[in-house]
Amino acid sequence: MFTTGYAANSATLQILMQKEDIAILDMGVHASVHEGCAFTNKKTFPHNNLEALEHILKMSESMYRTKLVIIDGVYSQEGDTSRAKEIYDLVKKYNAYLMIDDAHGVGVLGKTGRGALEDDGLLDKVDFITGTSSKTFGNLGGYVIANKKIASFLKFQSRQHIFSVTAPPSSAGIVKAIDLVDEEPIWKDKLWENINYLKTGLNDLGLDTGITCSAIIPVKIGDQNKMWDIGRILIENGVYTNPIMYPAVARKDARIRMTVTARHEKEHLDKTLNVFDDINKKNAYCEKNNNNYA
Ligand SMILES: Cc1ncc(COP(=O)(O)O)c(C=O)c1O
Incomplete structure (x- = not known):
């Protein structure tokens, strides 16, 4: 957990992505993602354009240590969704990783409210999911979901996590809000x-x-x-x-x-x-x- 969704995105990317790596961003992603890519190589592709994404993945195939594609579940200015399933397949084809910011999808989309990835069966497949408590959950806070090893690496390495205030007691409301997604559909x-x-x-x-x-x-x-x-x-x-x-x-x-x-x-x-x-x-x-x- 981070104090905002902004910090969750920027901190995660700043830690994971170095000068040997490349971040490949849909043009519609949030400003916090761009900030997180300050210390790495960055390329953007036109919104939801699979041909352009594949071209970049192909061009960067043997040039970088790690390739991370970053998209949103729901785009914050148009309110439309990503082509997550097709992008996931493409990312795996080129041996890259996928991060999805689902700030606006959780609680809103998906059969049980688990966001833009639920109905495509991608929840346990995508490498990183980030989000915020400031939309559906009506509170303050951000999160990143990754495997256990990376999650603890992020906790220990992230300046935003270690040198900034922790969640206040009122954040307990987030836990109840998450429960309500299941309890009161x-x-x-x-x-x-x-x-x-x-x-x-x-x-x-x-x-x-x-x-x-x-x-x-x-x-x-x-x-x-x-x-x-x-x-x-x-x-x-x-x-x-x-x-x-x-x-x-x-x-x-x-x-x-x-x-x-x-x-x-x-x-x-x-x-x-x-x-x-x-x-x-x-x-x-x-x-x-x-x-x-x-
Ligand atoms: C897509 C997206 N990601 C991240 C954020 C940042 O979340 P927060 O407001 O919790 O910093 C926003 C926020 O407004 C957003 O629209």
Whole structure:
């Protein structure tokens, strides 16, 4: 365990990956993964592009001591999933290792809520799984799952682990939250009801929510200034969202990003839809497509 998901990713990679090695990253992975690769060789491939990944794996075949491919279970800006099964097969073909950051998948995806890897049968196959307690578990903390030998190596070698504060007593809430995934699956069902309700409502208003298949719902705006205006109107009307712009996404790809929870009530979601509807009707973002910001 680490104090954040950020530290779990950056510490694990800083310890394991040296100058003789190479880290191969999907372009959509989190900033903490990039930071973890500061002391190693790094190449990125376009999001979920298997041909590009295979090309890099082939090119680096005999050049490095260790090749580690790093992907997300669910991508934090689009809310889409990785092509984990195909990537796993490719990684094994080229004798590499695979690390998956499933910060947004655990508790949300999988038959029993064990995340993006569960339904593909990859949970006990992937070399490293990292994640956070700050999403589904509603707390602070990060983790890395690896075999016992590597886990204890990480504990002893990680500066972030040894020289930083340990988890406070309130972290006990994480243990209960993990139990609830099994004990009260009703929350996952409620979450998916809410996700489908909000996404369908936004799409019915003509808004573009991209390719999300998780609790992360982006509303694509495009222009950064328009996005700020919309974010401001939303908060003035009591709807808290995350305006996302460069460098988190490309300059022309600004969006309002929302995360649905199991504790949202229908009235919260309706209020959000109504504010979007009002913005859509009142202002000139819709010139082109009648009712589309983009
Ligand atoms: C994909 C992904 N990994 C890691 C993190 C970092 O987690 P934490 O907020 O616990 O530092 C985030 C966070 O926001 C994330 O989206």
